[in-house]
Amino acid sequence: MNVKIQCFAQLARAAGASEHSQELDEGATAQDALRAFAGSTTAEARALLFNEEGELQPTILLFLDEEPVLWSEAKAAKDGSALFVATPIAGG
Amino acid sequence: MAELPITPAPLTDEERAIYEWQTRIPDFGEEGQERLKGATVLVSRLGGLGSVVAYELAAAGVGRLILAHAGNVRPSDLNRQLLMTHEQLGKPRIESAERRLHDLNPRLEIVPVAENISEENVERLVGEVDVVVDCAPLFEERFLMNRETVRQSKPMVECAMYELQAQLTTFIPGESPCLACLFPEVPPAWKREFPVFGAVSGSVGCLAAMETIKLLAGIGETLAGELLTMDLRDMVFRKHRISRRAGCPVCDA
Numbered sequence: 001m002n003v004k005i006q007c008f009a010q011l012a013r014a015a016g017a018s019e020h021s022q023e024l025d026e027g028a029t030a031q032d033a034l035r036a037f038a039g040s041t042t043a044e045a046r047a048l049l050f051n052e053e054g055e056l057q058p059t060i061l062l063f064l065d066e067e068p069v070l071w072s073e074a075k076a077a078k079d080g081s082a083l084f085v086a087t088p089i090a091g092g
Numbered sequence: 093m094a095e096l097p098i099t100p101a102p103l104t105d106e107e108r109a110i111y112e113w114q115t116r117i118p119d120f121g122e123e124g125q126e127r128l129k130g131a132t133v134l135v136s137r138l139g140g141l142g143s144v145v146a147y148e149l150a151a152a153g154v155g156r157l158i159l160a161h162a163g164n165v166r167p168s169d170l171n172r173q174l175l176m177t178h179e180q181l182g183k184p185r186i187e188s189a190e191r192r193l194h195d196l197n198p199r200l201e202i203v204p205v206a207e208n209i210s211e212e213n214v215e216r217l218v219g220e221v222d223v224v225v226d227c228a229p230l231f232e233e234r235f236l237m238n239r240e241t242v243r244q245s246k247p248m249v250e251c252a253m254y255e256l257q258a259q260l261t262t263f264i265p266g267e268s269p270c271l272a273c274l275f276p277e278v279p280p281a282w283k284r285e286f287p288v289f290g291a292v293s294g295s296v297g298c299l300a301a302m303e304t305i306k307l308l309a310g311i312g313e314t315l316a317g318e319l320l321t322m323d324l325r326d327m328v329f330r331k332h333r334i335s336r337r338a339g340c341p342v343c344d345a
Contacts, residue, residue, distance in 0.1 A: 008257060008259075008321060008323070009254040009255070009257055010254065010281060010286075012255075012257070013255065018323060018325070018326075047281075048281055057279075057280070057281075058275075058276050058277055059275045059276070059277060059279040059280075061274060061319075061332075063332040063333075066330065066331065066332050066333060067332075067333055068332065068333055068334055068335050084321075084330065084332065086259070086321065087279070087281060088231070088252075088274075088275050088279040088281075088282055089252040089253060089254040089257070089258075089259065089282070089286075090228060090229050090230065090231060090234060090252050090282060091137060091139055091140065091141040091142070091226075091227040091228055091229050091251065091252055091253065091293070092137075092139045092140060092141075092229035092284070092285070092286065092288070092293075
């Protein structure tokens with residue numbers, strides 16, 4: 001199945017584009033989609049998402065089809081789902 | 093949310109004439125205008141976001157603004173900080189802001205604070221206002237305002253931008269998540285300086301001002317419980333549901 005990865009803010013810049021297509025096995029979760037994306041994107045984008053121990057950076061916001069995703073709770077994706085991934089931003 | 097405890101201030105004939113186009117809005121009317129006049133709002137930092145927020149609130153007739161921003165006007169401010177002017181380069185930002193706002197609305201009461209939000213001033217400043225608008229560049233300042241607005245049970249409009257993208261939400265203590273629910277720690281990758289157009293900060297600044305006006309007047313639906321993200325590169329706007337985080341040390345302590 002296919003899940004769209006929608007990158008927001010610094011992540012879009014680091015990954016080179018705001019939208020990416022990720023092929024996944026049936027039954028994959030939002031967490032699987034993000035790990036697969038991290039494995040195929042740039043090192044800069046990967047470092048924004050995961051620390052050196054491979055843990056998700058706690059300030060990353062994840063939404064699957066506009067609904068919030070808690071990293072600790074597997075959330076099933078479906079073919080055509082969109083995983084929105086946001087790095088934190090502020091003002092200035 | 094419950095209506096904010098604002099004492100409406102009666103309008104003068106001059107004010108009735110100035111605000112005629114917005115008092116025609118049926119659920120706003122003169123009553124809403126009197127609530128704006130009786131209200132006080134804190135805008136933290138007057139950069140690309142806060143300049144536009146303060147300008148729109150001044151234009152709408154909010155009675156009193158507390159404006160906090162340290163430092164002097166720099167050339168690199170002028171692409172987006174619309175309260176700063178070329179002739180004010182090298183002079184205090186807060187003076188430039190005060191002058192521009194009074195040119196627009198001489199009736200506006202401004203409390204200029206030539207410093208940024210800190211542990212020393214946050215409790216007092218939040219205590220004086222009905223709504224806080226968070227336009228700060230540093231998460232340390234944002235977290236201070238978040239903690240204090242939750243403690244004092246006051247709404248905070250939260251806006252941010254980066255490149256051609258921006259986001260907006262409204263935190264209402266007891267009803268919506270707070271900033272610490274979304275970001276449990278200072279983001280390690282966030283940098284004080286970043287690329288952005290003034291038209292992007294201005295766009296989200298206008299929307300943040302509208303959220304504030306709705307809160308003060310008690311009209312419409314705010315973004316409490318939702319995060320609006322916008323990508324002005326392709327004009328995609330999305331609303332995402334956001335939830336309170338169990339065990340949040342600020343709002344679920």
